[in-house]
Amino acid sequence: MNIIQVNASDISGGAARAAYRIHRSLVEHGTAHGLTSQMRVVTQLTDDPTVTGGPPAGQSRIWRHLQPRLSQQARRGFQTCNPTLHSVAWPTTGLGTELLQRHRQGQADLVHLHWLGDGTLSIQEIGRLPMPLVWTLHDQWAFCGAEHYTSPPLSGETGSSDERFAEGYSPASRPGHEAGPDLNRRTWLSKRLAWSRPIHIVCPSNWLADCARRSTLMGTLPIKVIPHPIDLNVWAPCDQAQARALLGLPANRPFVLFGAIGGGADPRKGADLLLEALRRLRSQVAGTPLEQLELVVFGQSRPAHPPNLGFPIHYTGHLQDDLSLRLFYAAADVMVVPSRQEAFGQTASEAQACGTPVVAFSTGGLVDVVDDRMTGCLAEPFDPASLAEAIHWVLVDPQRRLKLGMAARQRAERLWQPARVAGLYADVYGQALKSGFRNRHHTPFLR
Template identity: 50%
Template sequence: MLTALQLNASASDGGAARAAVRVHEGLSLEGPVFGWTSRFQAASGPASGLGVCVGSPLQRSAIWRRLHPRLTQWRKRHWRTNNPALHSLAWPDTGLGAELTEAHSHGDFELLNLHWLGDSTLSIEEIGRLPCPVLWTLHDQWPFSGAEHYAPLPGSGSDLAALERFTSGYEQETSPVLERRCDLNRWTWQRKQRSWRQPMTLICPSQWMADCVQRSALMSGWPCHVIPNPLNLEQWKPVEPLLARRLLDLPLEAPLVLFGAMGGTADPRKGSDLLERALVSLAARSEGQPKQPHLVIFGQERSALQQSFGLQVHCLGHLHDAVSLRLAYSAADVMVVPSRLDNLPNTATEAMACGTPVVAFRTGGLPEIVNDGISGRLADPFEPEDLAQCIASVVFQPEKQRALEQQARQQAENRWHPKRIAALYASAYDEALERSA
């Protein structure tokens, strides 16, 4: 039996951590049929689950753990940017690279599967020195970008080529005015170019991400597989809607529109401002309807949207466990994912596994989740009026809604079953081992 080590910055925090743990759990359960099993290692978070190990490198002292983030902040001291996305320098070395090299030499694992690393898991240079076969599951654009985890969001009249600097290798002439004094994106990208001489095998959860890879100056032509994230369909399955509403103290009769995101309405990439405008339009469309829709939000304690439109709002706060999330999805008539830019958001796949139709913009990896008119609706990017129309077409047409619910669950079973995903990962692992031999 061969072992793949999954490496992620956290064992629990963030969508990438949840997706990485699901890959690990799916391989642990279904992988042995294909000759593979899995271990999971993270720098932080609770070590819950079989084969999950959490902790800093053994040789990393308490002093160095405190000093490392301060060095990162010192390196960013002159840096300014208009891009609100997270930026990671992955500098300097953490010591984990040497520990992984030793573990591989002792036969602890045959292959390393990187996930989301952030600033303090491995440095760029440590990744380049790893002697073992390496695959990388891309949960965002950081691996082929500079320091930014997502390219800047396009605005009216923006030049996409200037925003997507990863396509041209972060040339100086594409540097935004605010970053010209200290272009950390260019510095970070150049370190990747120098350090990553051998192509790694890439796993993209969406075809959209794979297309970005092929347009990138750094990783174009590298081996690449499109494999979505798995879902435990016994854990994520429908709950009787009235029961779910009673348990969450939500209205029993009103149509419920659900929205959720880490940080709630704070992240512009998640499109809460577009949702706000769409809901104003939805409220107007609701006049004359026998039942007025309500908005349900999870991911924050109090909604910044409450005074912005004519719908009643219910805030569920931060839902950290699968049971609460499953109840929220099952209680809703529709899940809205108004992202401007997203890879394969967990909220959309989880909702569909719970039999809840998803409404989203036709952008990023979302068209690979939602079959328009079959398992949900896709609106034109980024048109709030069209988004409102798509929401209305679900919540005000009960027969159509029931058909969408059935197809949403069926699609989850067909596309994201752990056994199917484990088989695809095992095939990619076999290929990577053959290439490294």
């Protein structure tokens, strides 16, 4: 069976890295299941020969410049306080025609969709693909409107403040913070009209799967939970003292690690909650060895006005290679992932594979990644005081912290090894192929 993975990029961003890891798992372990995997992206950053990048075959230079302008025009007048990316996935790009040609040439028995967004495949192109489809969701866009995530929870809330995906995007369900054309409803209606046959959905966490099952758009589809794989040779424990020496960090200080693309710029990542938790923790540990606490932030350069927490903050900037990030995981005593919304949490899985305990809120995909009190600690969403207590619980007992780290590595080896994940996807592909034969007349799945 020939599989084509479709994603906007191969390694640019968390979703792309996850999609690429899935692809590489199938390249390396798919032969045992009778599978071959190729990846088709628009933006290619690797030199992997199994990845093809660039604009769709046959796309004219004029359309290449016109298509994003039309997409931008479709958003005109829309206003929202939801800071997440919004994608209308319109108009047609031409990639759908290329995939159809590859299907006719026997190169694509099944298409595996990942993160798409604007400029990859349009909503209509997805609906016209005739081959069996599997779609790994990396956020909520597939069953939402134009938004990739619903509005993040506000202070004191444990869930999203709007869930139109479960209500069907009626005009009455529109949140008060939006104005102008109802872009989300319009995009949702386009999906409902265009997608008329079964798609096998894969979610990396039970939280995202639950959202998909509750959605009006995809609630009747087959949905399976498969975690993202991780290369356990790349992401592996190494000596903490050596890692700190290589990174120029003090040898005998407790280190908290936090990271996100853009650092604290994305409110979903919860940097504000972490800072408040660390302020509380600082006052709690006065006069103890933990008062020498220091923070390392990767994915962000030092801002012009860094927060004053009463202890040093080290900013790494954007890390260009996995080895550097592995060293920071090894150098840290605890990794904190204070996200308000997270489909899976790859920094949490990477840290645990490196033997570093993780603290997070008990919400979203992080509930699946962190085994509470076994590989780290889960705090009450979204309570800075509870987060401070969780960080303190990990740091205060060095022997317990070492046990947490060892258990974290063992959990990674058990759940996220590429061979295991490849086998789980092989099962989904087999089910999708059988379903494709049964539904060659495009049986509708929407009500």
